[in-house]
Amino acid sequence: MKAVFAxxxxxxxxxxxxxYEAEVLAALNRIGVQTMHLQLPDSFPDPSPHDMATTLAALAKVPANIPVILDGFIAGTIDPYxxxxxAAPLLAITHHPLGFETGLTTARASLLVEKERxxxxxMAHVIVPSPHTxxxxxxxxxxxxxxxxxxxPGFSRPPAHIALPQTPPLILSVGLLAPRKGHDTLLAALAEIVDLPWCADIVGKxxxxxxxxxxxxxxADLGLDDRVTFSGEIDSASLRARFGAATLFALATRYEGYGMVFGEAMLCGLPIVSCDTGAVxxxxxxxGILVPPGDAGAFGAALRQMLTDADTRVTYASASAQQGSALxxxxxTAQIIANVIRTVACEDNHPI
Structure with a gap:
């Protein structure tokens, strides 16, 4: 069985x-699905006419009996005609609709939804990370x-280690420094609990x-320069160490199609504070405790409860560890996708 991952x-x-895509590509090959990586122009989801033509020309070279898995940026904006x-059947990986990104103008969001529809x-079939999507x-x-x-998404089990939460308690957040991740809400929430001992690290490029x-x-405006660090993008070993040093995980996201970082937190048995939105x-x-997105007061109250109530923290940490062990x-994940590849390869190539 063969496939191409674009x-x-x-x-x-x-x-x-x-x-998700890099791990799935590697795992498909490990379980016996010969999957070739096809690197396409990096301008998606806003490809130039030249890049779109280059993409279609590359995909046209794939034989009709080999399914092509398309990254979500490509699958959401490829020229439908x-x-x-x-000839090859197309499988979409849709993490979340592109038009649902935070910070888009109404016109831009509508255009992306129209293009993605x-x-x-x-597509011959669409693969998503969650029932919500x-x-x-x-x-x-x-x-x-x-x-x-x-x-x-799947998860690689971290090496066995003893978590050593630091003092004062570390509130860890991991996510791209983009509006959708809600780091502004997190900062405002942290400003509500400055009377408590804690430090915070926001990891993400x-x-x-x-x-x-x-x-x-x-x-700076909130007076948090001495208590909140922006660590940027760090390597996997450093990130594992940060999870091991943390007392709780917090992400004030405005929307997630899944939220893989929550799985990483659960693998480490961390209690979570986040938002009741999307697939969260x-x-x-x-x-964990979920509050409305954008509500810094409620987010701060949840952080306070986690930090000051040991019973609450232990209850959520226990549930987190249990759920993490079942991920x-x-x-x-690759086996689920392999089953889709097998089914599509055996069918006539009819779009949905």
Missing amino acids: IPGDMHRKTGGFI GAAQL AALAQ AAILCSDFGLDEQDITVAP AHDAATTDALHQLR PQTVGDA PTWED
Whole structure:
């Protein structure tokens, strides 16, 4: 069984979507699905006409009996007419709808939704990380439930180690410095609990200079320069060490199609504070306290409860560890996708 996995630019970027795709690509090959990586222009989801033509030409070279897995940026914005002319069946990996990104103008969001609806209609099948994303694609994008498969992200079990929470308690947040991740809400919430002993570390690379500058300015305005660190992007070993040193995990996200970082926190048995939005309730389950997105007061109150009430913290930490132990491996995820590849390869190439 063979497949091609088409990804724009560097697939080793440290964001949830690209981590998912790089891990799935490697795991498919480990379980016996010969999957070739096809690197496409990195301008998606805003490809130039030249990059779109280059993409379609590359995909046109794939034989009709070899399914092509498309990264979500490509699958959401590929020219639908061009996609319809391709011989190979197309499988979309849709992490969350592109038009649901925080900070878009109404016109931009509407355009992305319109493009993604047209593009997904040309897919032989769509793979999503959560039931929430599947439901959104059915309700807002016109897909049928039978044409979507949920393949939750897998997780590599960290080496056995003894967690050594630091003093004062470390509040750890991990996420791209982008508006959707809600780091501004987190900073405002932290300003509500300055009477308590704690320090905080926000790990994640800059998405754009304006957002990064605004977050650093907000930290200064709130008087948190001595208590909150922006660590940028760090390597895997350093990140594991940060999880091991943390007392709790906090992400004030405004929307997630899954939220892989919650799984990382649960693998370490950390209690979680986050927001009741998107797939977060399905992902976090009983492992944490969820509050409305953008509500710094409620987020701060949840942080205070976690830090001051040992029973609450232990209860959520126990649930987190239990759920973490039940998370799938990347081989589990790859097997789900392999089943889709096998089914699509055996069918006539009809779009949904």
